[in-house]
Amino acid sequence: MANPSLLILAGDGIGPEVMTEVKKIIDWFGTKRGIAFDVSEDLVGGCAYDAHGTPLTDATMAKALAVDAVLLGAVGGPKYDNLDFSVKPERGLLRLRKEMDLYSNLRPAQCFDALADFSSLKREIVAGLDIVIVRELTSGIYFGEPRGIITEGNERVGINTQRYTESEIARVARSAFELARRRNNKVCSMEKANVMESGILWRQVVQEVHDKDYPDVELSHMYADAGAMQLTRWPKQFDVIVTDNLFGDMLSDLAAMLTGSLGMLPSASLGAPAANGRPKALYEPVHGSAPDIAGQGKANPIACILSFAMALRYSFDLGDEASRVEQAVEKVLADGLRTADLMGPEGGTPVSTSAMGDAVVAALDASL
Ligand SMILES: NC(=O)c1ccc[n+]([C@@H]2O[C@H](COP(=O)([O-])OP(=O)(O)OC[C@H]3O[C@@H](n4cnc5c(N)ncnc54)[C@H](O)[C@@H]3O)[C@@H](O)[C@H]2O)c1
Ligand SMILES: CC(C)[C@H](C(=O)O)[C@@H](O)C(=O)O
Numbered sequence: 187m188a189n190p191s192l193l194i195l196a197g198d199g200i201g202p203e204v205m206t207e208v209k210k211i212i213d214w215f216g217t218k219r220g221i222a223f224d225v226s227e228d229l230v231g232g233c234a235y236d237a238h239g240t241p242l243t244d245a246t247m248a249k250a251l252a253v254d255a256v257l258l259g260a261v262g263g264p265k266y267d268n269l270d271f272s273v274k275p276e277r278g279l280l281r282l283r284k285e286m287d288l289y290s291n292l293r294p295a296q297c298f299d300a301l302a303d304f305s306s307l308k309r310e311i312v313a314g315l316d317i318v319i320v321r322e323l324t325s326g327i328y329f330g331e332p333r334g335i336i337t338e339g340n341e342r343v344g345i346n347t348q349r350y351t352e353s354e355i356a357r358v359a360r361s362a363f364e365l366a367r368r369r370n371n372k373v374c375s376m377e378k379a380n381v382m383e384s385g386i387l388w389r390q391v392v393q394e395v396h397d398k399d400y401p402d403v404e405l406s407h408m409y410a411d412a413g414a415m416q417l418t419r420w421p422k423q424f425d426v427i428v429t430d431n432l433f434g435d436m437l438s439d440l441a442a443m444l445t446g447s448l449g450m451l452p453s454a455s456l457g458a459p460a461a462n463g464r465p466k467a468l469y470e471p472v473h474g475s476a477p478d479i480a481g482q483g484k485a486n487p488i489a490c491i492l493s494f495a496m497a498l499r500y501s502f503d504l505g506d507e508a509s510r511v512e513q514a515v516e517k518v519l520a521d522g523l524r525t526a527d528l529m530g531p532e533g534g535t536p537v538s539t540s541a542m543g544d545a546v547v548a549a550l551d552a553s554l
């Protein structure tokens with residue numbers, strides 16, 4: 187049988203730096219666990235624009251649709267700030283999400299004990315935190331029409347449209363309820379039903395899906411602004427949060443800081459199961475290309491490494507191996523290794539991106 191296939195799209199800025207560390211782990215699985223992947227690589231984002239004049243070629247899009255899973259680093263950077271909107275690096279990522287129909291974006295925020303003192307919140311607020319934000323990823327204001335910048339009279343008007351169909355809401359709600367059943371059986375749905383019609387529909391449909399098929403799951407609803415407040419007040423009240431594309435984008439960056447650093451947060455973007463039973467899938471860290479530290483060997487590779495662990499779990503049914511990676515990360519942090527983003531005010535000597543990756547590989551060795 188052919189090996190499972192992975193397409194690596196490392197992208198821009200720190201994307202290739204953190205992906206180099208993931209490749210060490212992929213190699214480790216091949217040599218030490220006999221779990222080999224057929225890995226191909228291609229361009230996305232600004233580097234694809236530099237090479238081809240587009241942030242994602244049709245050929246790369248076709249490859250992404252053909253493989254078992256895509257691993258993405260990050261896209262974007264100041265070099266591309268003045269490009270036409272249609273060819274900005276971020277458009278490449280959004281095209282992947284849309285054409286792969288990756289409607290369910292799982293963004294776990296887990297606070298490793300070794301980092302509990304490092305969060306900007308008090309230890310007792312974050313220690314043991316383990317929540318997942320399920321972000322709708324292929325619709326809402328990111329994709330709604332009409333959109334654009336038009337001229338009305340003598341001034342410019344910027345337009346974006348929040349639009350959700352009930353089937354789009356229902357499918358992401360299902361994915362949140364299914365996930366909750368495998369965790370602590372609680373879902374909190376966040377929208378702005380007090381001011382947005384799309385929020386009213388969101389709340390109704392999530393409730394209907396719940397009442398019909400998931401009455402065993404505890405469901406609550408919260409306005410997204412209050413949700414942001416509750417996430418910083420007492421985040422451990424949550425288990426699974428389901429929310430729309432834009433609120434999910436913002437709330438997941440907020441949740442990142444509960445865990446210590448944006449450099450810690452992985453994500454899985456999943457579509458409907460294909461004929462082989464596996465969902466189309468793309469795995470990427472929540473963080474971006476971090477232009478301020480790119481090229482300096484300072485980036486924390488853990489978010490990208492944990493994204494690969496999510497690939498093991500969700501695309502390849504290798505939950506035990508995913509846990510092995512997560513435990514290796516936990517061990518390295520418990521041993522006191524810190525990249526620069528995890529340095530507290532008391533200081534210390536940070537390790538480089540590659541030293542962190544090597545330490546995770548060594549911890550994997552020790553797990554055998
Ligand atoms: N999925 C993606 O590819 C993605 C996600 C977010 C932002 N972006 C893009 O990245 C570019 C920069 O955006 P931004 O600055 O708002 O967000 P960012 O996530 O790139 O950086 C925000 C801050 O977090 C730090 N940071 C992020 N990841 C880190 C890591 N792994 N290790 C250590 N520190 C880390 C950065 O140094 C910076 O100070 C933009 O072009 C944006 O559109 C891409
Ligand atoms: C880069 C950008 C398109 C992206 C988003 O807004 O979805 C990013 O912020 C994210 O969180 O994945």
Ligand SMILES: [Mg+2]
Nearest residue numbers: 435436439472
């Ligand atoms: Mg974001």
